[in-house]
Amino acid sequence: MQEESTDEALMLEYGRGDLRAFERLYARHRSTLYRFLLRNLRDRGQADELFQETWSRVVAARVRYRPEARFTTWLLQIAHNLVVDHFR
DSSP states (O other), X not given: OOOXXXXXXXXXXXXXXXXXXXXXXXXXXXXXXXXXXXXXXOOHHHHHHHHHHHHXXXXXXXTTOOOSSOHHHHHHHHHHHHHHHHHO
């Protein structure tokens, strides 16, 4: 049985060009991210928009990603910052 890769290892693999690593990260965290955004925004349209923007930022940061914190913490921090900006 193959051991599951950590989120951080998957993100590093994605940074090296492994698109399947991104697919696995997305599958693991899409629900958590969407619930976080919906809970904070209370509007599906806005949550959808910031959901896409969060993943866009993950994609843009793939090469410079450094696992200094858990991937989930990093992902939700990106989303949190977008929520804060949205309410400004």
